[in-house]
Amino acid sequence: MNNLLKGINLYLVAMPGAGKTTVGRLLAKQLGYGFIDTDEVIVKAVGQPISQMFAEQGEAEFRLLESKVLAQICAIQKLVVATGGGIILRRENWSYLHHGLVVWLDAAVDILYSRLVEDTTRPLLQDPDPKAKLRSLLEQRQPLYAQADLRITITEGETPEEISTRVLEAIPSVLKKPDSLPNGC
Numbered sequence: 320m321n322n323l324l325k326g327i328n329l330y331l332v333a334m335p336g337a338g339k340t341t342v343g344r345l346l347a348k349q350l351g352y353g354f355i356d357t358d359e360v361i362v363k364a365v366g367q368p369i370s371q372m373f374a375e376q377g378e379a380e381f382r383l384l385e386s387k388v389l390a391q392i393c394a395i396q397k398l399v400v401a402t403g404g405g406i407i408l409r410r411e412n413w414s415y416l417h418h419g420l421v422v423w424l425d426a427a428v429d430i431l432y433s434r435l436v437e438d439t440t441r442p443l444l445q446d447p448d449p450k451a452k453l454r455s456l457l458e459q460r461q462p463l464y465a466q467a468d469l470r471i472t473i474t475e476g477e478t479p480e481e482i483s484t485r486v487l488e489a490i491p492s493v494l495k496k497p498d499s500l501p502n503g504c
């Protein structure tokens with residue numbers, strides 16, 4: 320698989336709670352790739368949790384920083400990248416994402432909600448009705464996530480290992496032709 324991928328990065332896109340970080344770590348291990356989580360890079364660089372960044376600098380500042388981080392990551396090869404849930408929102412991010420293979424972990428709202436209900440670290444879900452918020456975010460974002468090269472529909476009860484195996488099995492069917500592989504950012 321590593322040979323087939325020829326070092327191109329895998330970018331995982333999905334709603335919060337879909338398992339980008341969890342599945343991404345497993346995929347990196349199985350591919351012999353490095354692993355990067357854009358949210359973690361930003362938190363380390365700024366020295367603040369994302370919720371504090373949203374509160375003090377606003378979402379727009381966070382999105383600018385997210386794009387800068389993505390641009391830098393894109394220059395590195397052999398990475399599985401777990402992206403922030405909203406990375407699909409800015410058009411310029413897609414020019415970076417499409418340098419690699421983009422995988423959408425598509426999980427239904429009920430699955431997302433059951434995983435995030437106890438979590439207070441995701442600012443966009445600090446809402447009186449987090450389930451309705453998830454539903455409306457997914458509705459708005461679905462056409463953007465759908466621009467991914469590969470859509471993996473997550474089923475209830477599926478383990479991260481099973482999902483990671485399914486991603487690996489599906490990759491050959493969507494690998495870009497050798498003459499369309501990117502030369503860098």
Ligand SMILES: Nc1ncnc2c1ncn2[C@@H]1O[C@H](COP(=O)(O)OP(=O)(O)OP(=O)(O)O)[C@@H](O)[C@H]1O
Nearest residue numbers: 334335336337338339340341403404434477478479
């Ligand atoms: N297949 C799975 N089955 C059960 N629980 C899972 C599965 N995948 C992830 N989880 C759990 O769901 C929660 C969210 O997972 P994770 O942080 O990987 O999602 P994420 O897509 O990276 O979210 P975010 O966009 O907020 O960073 C975690 O507690 C994780 O342990």
Ligand SMILES: O=C(O)C1=C[C@@H](O)[C@@H](O)[C@H](O)C1
Nearest residue numbers: 335358369403404405441442
């Ligand atoms: O879905 C989103 O817009 C977000 C998801 C998280 O990964 C973080 O990137 C941040 O909380 C925003």
Ligand SMILES: [Mg+2]
Nearest residue numbers: 339340358401
């Ligand atoms: Mg994550």
